[in-house]
Amino acid sequence: MAELATAKGPTVGTKGLEGIIAANSEICFIDGKEGRLLYEGYNIHELADQSTFEEVCYLLWYGALPKKDQLEKLDQQLRGERAMYPEVMAFLRSAPKDAVPMTVLRTAVSMLALYDKDAEDMSLEANLRKAIRLTAQTSTILAAFHRIRNGQEPVTPNPKLAHAANFLYMLRGTEPNEVEARCVDLILILHADHSLNASTFAGRVIASTLADMHSAATGAIGGLKGPLHGGANQRVLETLAEIGDVSKVEGYVKGTIAKGGKIMGFGHRVYKTEDPRAVHLREWAKSLAERTGNSKWYDMSVEMERIVKEEKQISVNVDFYSATVQLCLGIPADLFTCIFAASRMAGWTAHVIEQQKNNRLIRPLAEYTGPAERKYVPIVQR
Ligand SMILES: CC(C)(COP(=O)(O)OP(=O)(O)OC[C@H]1O[C@@H](n2cnc3c(N)ncnc32)[C@H](O)[C@@H]1OP(=O)(O)O)[C@@H](O)C(=O)NCCC(=O)NCCS
Secondary structure (H helix, E strand, O other), X not given: OHHHOOOOOOOOOOHHHOOOOOOOXXXXXXXXXXXXXXXXXXXXXXXXXXXXXXXXHHHHHHOOOOOHHHHHHHHHHHHHOOOOOHHHHHHHHHOOOOOOHHHHHHHHHHHHHHHOOOOOOOOHHHHHHHHHHHHHHHHHHHHHHHHHHOOOOOOOOOOOOOHHHHHHHHXXXXXXXXXXXXXXXXHHHHHOOOOOOHHHHHHHHHHHOOOOHHHHHHHXXXXXXXXXXXXXXXXXXXXXXXXXXXXXXXXXXXXXXXXXXOOOOEOOOOOOOOOHHHHHHHHHHHHHHHHHOXXXXXXXXXXXXXXXXXXXXXXXXXXXXXXXXXXXXXXOHHHHHHHHHHHHHHHHHHHHHHHHHOOOOOOOOOOOOOOOOOOOOOHHHO
């Protein structure tokens, strides 16, 4: 083996690339020790309290907060791109009703490239147009599939509604109240970007080959689907449902940890303290749970947080309280990860734009751990 170990780069990689800097990026800053998150230099707490998803999209794509007319223009563009190609709608109607929604979303986003006039244009202007279009279309796809699988007709987007409110409208067929719309808006803001997380990295690797934005977005959706990444929020709700009562939380947590299992919604590769996004989601989970008569879920969550901290000194991540928030909004658990994707589409596309503005192929090395060169033995002699 030693004679083949010649392909070492300047840094020997750690398992899971932990601690390795793999790109330069101006989009998102994370301080894992202090629990700080900035989008383009703006603190997530200020964005969560004062901004909208549309404004955050502008920030991620153009690198600065928009002026009023710039935001109005982007808002109009997003509203104008919500309609779905008939062929993709036909696919949504033909997909198995029990299909995993993230699988449907991944396939549909890939399909969008077939009908997007800018699909193979990698210019900055075309990439910006595609970022807007993909972000608008993702919400339409997942709302339409959800209705179709329940035997309902998809709802035509309402151009009078802002992005978050229109998403809830397309999902349920009735206009949401202000609190509900603001809550979805907040979820979208909080999930919009997170530096080189696994799905974004996957998307950037694809973009670095100068493949198109739809390919990168499709790969990123695949990356987000896994339970160690975006799939955790759905698992949080399933875990709470399995536990069933606040009195059983302690037994579940201790039993899972004793078996070396993971508690979904806890832990993070980068944050060694509380995930700053969780602060907002915890507050919203509390108030929405009280408002909607779902306090049981919130109480179980608080108890789980206390015990996991006590037992493993691990904090909650973005996925933990977002599960209760979405439950209170009446969103089914298997759409949670899709909503994460609908938000992260803004970040993924921003990273594709950034990567292709100043591209170099991402092509790392592997530390070879296989056998030394061997003599090929013809099959009859083995
Ligand atoms: C996010 C995650 C994959 C990051 O993992 P990582 O950086 O690779 O860290 P590891 O999985 O190597 O975990 C390090 C240690 O913390 C423990 N740990 C990490 N997350 C844990 C969790 N959710 N529950 C219980 N223990 C956990 C590991 O068991 C390990 O403990 P040990 O050193 O005693 O063996 C991991 O925390 C996890 O699996 N969390 C649950 C899934 C989740 O919520 N994902 C969404 C992330 S936003």
